[in-house]
Amino acid sequence: MFRSVLVRSSSSAKQSLLHRSFSSSVPERKVAILGAAGGIGQPLALLMKLNPLVSSLSLFDIANTPGVAADVGHINTRSEVVGYMGDDELAKALAGADLVIIPAGVPRKPGMTRDDLFNINAGIVKNLCSAIAKYCPHALVNMISNPVNSTVPIAAEIFKKAGMYDEKKLFGVTTLDVVRAKTFYAGKANVPVAEVNVPVIGGHAGVTILPLFSQATPQANLSNDVLTALTKRTQDGGTEVVEAKAGKGSATLSMAYAGALFADACLKGLNGVPDVVECSYVQSTITELPFFASKVRLGKNGVEEVLDLGPLSDFEKQGLEALKPELKSSIEKGVKFANQ
Numbered sequence: 001m002f003r004s005v006l007v008r009s010s011s012s013a014k015q016s017l018l019h020r021s022f023s024s025s026v027p028e029r030k031v032a033i034l035g036a037a038g039g040i041g042q043p044l045a046l047l048m049k050l051n052p053l054v055s056s057l058s059l060f061d062i063a064n065t066p067g068v069a070a071d072v073g074h075i076n077t078r079s080e081v082v083g084y085m086g087d088d089e090l091a092k093a094l095a096g097a098d099l100v101i102i103p104a105g106v107p108r109k110p111g112m113t114r115d116d117l118f119n120i121n122a123g124i125v126k127n128l129c130s131a132i133a134k135y136c137p138h139a140l141v142n143m144i145s146n147p148v149n150s151t152v153p154i155a156a157e158i159f160k161k162a163g164m165y166d167e168k169k170l171f172g173v174t175t176l177d178v179v180r181a182k183t184f185y186a187g188k189a190n191v192p193v194a195e196v197n198v199p200v201i202g203g204h205a206g207v208t209i210l211p212l213f214s215q216a217t218p219q220a221n222l223s224n225d226v227l228t229a230l231t232k233r234t235q236d237g238g239t240e241v242v243e244a245k246a247g248k249g250s251a252t253l254s255m256a257y258a259g260a261l262f263a264d265a266c267l268k269g270l271n272g273v274p275d276v277v278e279c280s281y282v283q284s285t286i287t288e289l290p291f292f293a294s295k296v297r298l299g300k301n302g303v304e305e306v307l308d309l310g311p312l313s314d315f316e317k318q319g320l321e322a323l324k325p326e327l328k329s330s331i332e333k334g335v336k337f338a339n340q
């Protein structure tokens, strides 16, 4: 175990007063990152260290966590940071966690689909979720490891077998699709990106990613050709990065940003902040598919409400029907793997 405890200035009465008033109003929250030494894990650890809602940051990986924990732990923000390495330390890494973020597993190389990662990542996710069931069964889980369309159903099955499954607490992180849709839309609509909102529904792979530009705000009068191109670019955003990195992995920095945004929304929900709404891939009844990404209201127990899809354009309705077979088969693949 590698501990790097927050250093407080005992000589400064003002600072300790500030610290006391801060800690009395903001609940203690432990966040664990599994895969914390990886391409996503490291910048995500940095961003979570900057989040004042986190009081304890637990960094777990099978390698290299001492360095990451020592490095991040020197940052003078609220949370204490502890690094854990290897399966023997997983129990301690997870104990008492309120939120577990999972970016553990291998990334794509050019020419691969996310589903090509299934054989390696499914086993990693299965083991990590078995440990979560044992050591922090009440934690919210943010699944980043691909293929998300299958790893979330795997997690659900593992949790069901352990008898602690709560569908309100399991999330596939699709925030990067939303981040990309906002960025690409702002460019074409010529509006300030900070003001843009675009829901993205379905799943997290190729055509299963369906941005709803008809619901984008602020609305812009974009041609059908532009909307088709924006949809395709959002669906292929991950591949665009994989190809640009040319064999050196997939999105890490933008994913860490997106993962930190979604984790922050989960923590706000846990803390009782009202009206926290984000898109996420969750257990769902809004279509015939058992897991589906859509807008979700977050609350003290995780998912408070899965929101309706709202009105879709004809193009989006076609996209919705087109994505269902692939998403269905990815879900079934995950369920089958977890039960074999």
Ligand SMILES: NC(=O)C1=CN([C@@H]2O[C@H](COP(=O)(O)OP(=O)(O)OC[C@H]3O[C@@H](n4cnc5c(N)ncnc54)[C@H](O)[C@@H]3O)[C@@H](O)[C@H]2O)C=CC1
Residues within 6 Å of the ligand: 034, 035, 036, 037, 038, 039, 040, 041, 060, 061, 062, 063, 103, 104, 105, 106, 107, 108, 117, 121, 124, 127, 128, 143, 144, 145, 146, 147, 148, 173, 174, 175, 176, 177, 204, 249, 250, 251, 252, 255
């Ligand atoms: N949901 C999303 O939008 C996105 C998902 N991803 C996915 O995130 C995953 C990680 O990507 P990168 O960080 O770029 O990969 P990476 O290879 O840089 O890092 C993965 C980390 O996981 C660790 N790891 C492997 N097995 C582990 C285990 N059993 N327990 C704990 N840690 C373990 C490795 O040691 C490594 O440090 C990939 O599956 C990738 O496809 C990537 C980008 C976006």
Ligand SMILES: O=C([O-])CC(=O)C(=O)O
Residues within 6 Å of the ligand: 107, 108, 114, 146, 176, 237, 238, 239, 241, 242, 250, 251
């Ligand atoms: O494309 C990949 O393999 C990584 C990913 O999920 C993304 O960047 O959206």
